[in-house]
Amino acid sequence: MLTLSGIALLVLPVALAFPAPTPVAVPVAVPHPMITPRASLTDRTPTRVQNRDLLDSIKGAGSYVESVLGSFPSYVASGVPNFFQDFPTGTAVQSSLSISDGDLDALPTQVLNIPSYANWTEQGWNLRFRGNVFKQPNISESKLNDLANIFLIGTKIEDLPAAQQTQARNLTAEIFVVQQGDRNVSFNIEPASSQGVDGTSGGSNAVTPGGGSQNITLVGQTTDQGDYDQFLPIANVSGPGGFLEPGNTTTNIQRLNVYATGTNTGNATSYLVPTVGLTIISDIDDILRITKIYDPAEGLLNSFARAFVPWMNMPEIYANWSQSIPDFHFHYLTTTPEQVTRNYMDFIYKTYPGGSFDTRPLNFSDVSATLSIRKYLLDRIFQTYPNRKFILMADTSNSDVMKDYPQLATDYPGQVQCIFLRNTSATDSSDKFPYDTSGFKGLDNSTYMFFNVPDDLRGLDVMNGQCVNWTVKQTVTFSYQGLPFGLSKNAAGRVDIGGKVVMAAMVMIFAAVFGSL
C-alpha cells in the first residue's frame, strides 16, 4: 500500500482529532495530536444506550459539551464534501510522486481560471480575478489507481465500472497537481457572445457588451500555493459594438470572456453585475446534485467516481427562474476544494444556468480556516454588492450554512430576500445527521423555507419576495433537529444536549471510517 508522505495529509487531521473510536470515550480535549489505532466501522448509527450513557455521564457538565463541540473537526462544521479535505499541494505532491524539478519544468503551465464577477464603482467596472496556476504531472494509470484507492471506502477502483474508474482517475489527477507560486498572470479580455435564456446556457438576459477588449496583468504574483484573487478596474475600451455599459444605468448583466494568456486551459466567462438587482447564491452538493455527504461511503462514490447527477427536477426550477426573472445573477458558491472546481463547473454549466463561481481557496485548508470559509466567501460577495438582494439556497446537512445563512440576514439588513433549505433528512432516511435551526430564531418566517422536494419551490414568485409555500409543513424548533430515534420530539433541554451528543457520536463514526482507510 501507499506510504507517501503527501498521502498522510489526507487522513491525519481526522484521525488525530479523535484518538478513540467508541462514542462513550469522546475525548474532552486533545491538546497534542496522537496517532489513532486502526478502527473498523460496523454500524454508523449510535445506539440509544450509548446516547443515554453519554447523557448520564455529562449531567451538569456544560463545559464538557462545549469542549466536545469545540473540538469538532471541520467536516462537520463546513459540510460537503468534507472528506475532500487537506489535499496535498505543491511540493508535497511533487515529492510524493518523485518528480524531479527538471521534469516539472518541462511540463506546460496551466491555469484554473474561475468564472467571476465585477461590481460598478467610482473607477468603473471592478473585476475579480480568481484562480490557480499549476502543472499537471504525467502520472501513470496504475499510480493513479493506487492514489484513487486512498479516497474510496469499502471498494477499490478496480471493482468500479469503467466509466467510474475514468472519473476517479480524473479527480485524482486534479488533486495531484503541483501548484506554481510566484507566477505573473495576465489575461486577454473580450466580449462574450450572448447566451440563450433556455436556462441551461446562461444567466437570464445576459448580454454581449459592445466593447471592453483589453489585456490586463495581475498585480503581484501568485501565492505560494499558486492562487490569485484580486479585484482590478477594467478600462472602458470601445469595440465594434460600442462600449461597456455602466453598472448604474443598465440592469443587464454583461458577459466578458477572460482568457489566461500563455495557455488554453484558463478560459472563463465573467459577469459584469449591475449595482441593483437580484442574485441567487446557490450551494451545489445535495441541492443541485445528489451527493449524500451524510452517508460517507455513498458520498465518496458520488463525489469521486460516479458522474454527477442532478437532484430530482431542480434544473427545471432554476431554468424557470433564469427565464422568468429579468437580469437574475446566478452565483454558485461551494466549499468544495478548488482542485475539483472544473468538475463542478462542467456539471453546472451543462445542467443549470450559467453564472459565477466560488470554491474553497487553497489557503483555507486548516481546520480553523475551514470553519470560516463559507462565511468568508459569502461576506465577500455581499460586500461587493451592498445594494443587491440575495436568494440563498442550500440544504440542512451543512452546519456552516445553518449558521451563516441566517446570520447574513442580520449582518446585511434588507439584503436577504429568501433563504431556501432543502431538508435532506426529510427525504433521505440515510441522513442521520442532525441540523441546528437555532440560527433562524427571530428571523421573519416569511423569508425562509425548509422544503423537501424541488416542486415545493414551483410557482413561488421569488422575484417579488414570496419565499414560502404554505402547503409545505414547517416544523422549525430553533434547536437541533433531525436526530435519530425521534430524540428531537422530547423535551427541549434534553433535545439540545442530545443533539450535541449524537453529533459527537457521529464524529466518532466518521473518525472510525477514516481511521480504517
Ligand SMILES: *[C@@H]1O[C@H](CO)[C@@H](O)[C@H](O)[C@H]1NC(C)=O
Ligand atoms: C453612475 O456611476 C458613476 C461612477 O460611479 C457616477 O459618476 C454617476 O454619477 C452615476 N450615475 C448615476 C445616474 O447614478
Ligand SMILES: *[C@@H]1O[C@H](CO)[C@@H](O)[C@H](O)[C@H]1NC(C)=O
Ligand atoms: C506520460 O507518460 C507515459 C508513460 O508513462 C508516456 O507514454 C506518455 O507519452 C506521457 N505523456 C506525456 C504527455 O508526457
Ligand SMILES: *[C@@H]1O[C@H](CO)[C@@H](O)[C@H](O)[C@H]1NC(C)=O
Ligand atoms: C513578473 O513581473 C515582474 C514585474 O511586475 C517582473 O519584474 C518579473 O520579472 C516577472 N517575472 C516573471 C517570471 O516573468
Ligand SMILES: *[C@@H]1O[C@H](CO)[C@@H](O)[C@H](O)[C@H]1NC(C)=O
Ligand atoms: C493583447 O496582447 C496581444 C499580444 O500578447 C495582442 O496581440 C493583442 O492585440 C492585445 N489585445 C488588446 C486588446 O490590446
Ligand SMILES: *[C@@H]1O[C@H](CO)[C@@H](O)[C@H](O)[C@H]1NC(C)=O
Ligand atoms: C464608456 O464610455 C462611453 C463613451 O464615453 C460612455 O458612453 C459609457 O457610458 C462608458 N461606459 C463605462 C462603463 O464607463
Ligand SMILES: *[C@@H]1O[C@H](CO)[C@@H](O)[C@H](O)[C@H]1NC(C)=O
Ligand atoms: C480557450 O480559448 C481559446 C481562444 O478562443 C481557444 O483557442 C481554446 O481552445 C480554448 N480552450 C479550451 C480548453 O476550450
Ligand SMILES: *[C@@H]1O[C@H](CO)[C@@H](O)[C@H](O)[C@H]1NC(C)=O
Ligand atoms: C477532468 O474532467 C474535467 C471535466 O470533464 C475536465 O475539465 C478536466 O480537464 C479533467 N482533468 C484531467 C486532469 O483530466
Ligand SMILES: *[C@@H]1O[C@H](CO)[C@@H](O)[C@H](O)[C@H]1NC(C)=O
Ligand atoms: C487567504 O488569502 C486571501 C487573499 O487571497 C486572504 O484575504 C484571506 O484572509 C486568506 N485566508 C486565510 C485563512 O489565510
Ligand SMILES: *[C@@H]1O[C@H](CO)[C@@H](O)[C@H](O)[C@H]1NC(C)=O
Ligand atoms: C466593489 O467590490 C469591492 C470588493 O468586494 C468592495 O470593496 C467595494 O466596496 C465595492 N464597491 C461598491 C461601490 O460597491
Ligand SMILES: *[C@@H]1O[C@H](CO)[C@@H](O)[C@H](O)[C@H]1NC(C)=O
Ligand atoms: C410565522 O410566525 C407567525 C407569527 O410569529 C405565526 O403566526 C405563524 O404560524 C408562523 N408560520 C409558520 C409557518 O411557522
Ligand SMILES: *[C@@H]1O[C@H](CO)[C@@H](O)[C@H](O)[C@H]1NC(C)=O
Ligand atoms: C407548493 O408545494 C406543492 C407541493 O410540492 C406544489 O404542488 C405546489 O406547486 C407548490 N407551490 C405553490 C405555490 O403552492
Ligand SMILES: *[C@@H]1O[C@H](CO)[C@@H](O)[C@H](O)[C@H]1NC(C)=O
Ligand atoms: C417561474 O418563476 C417565476 C418567477 O419567480 C414564478 O412567478 C413562476 O410561478 C414560476 N413558475 C413555475 C412553474 O415554477
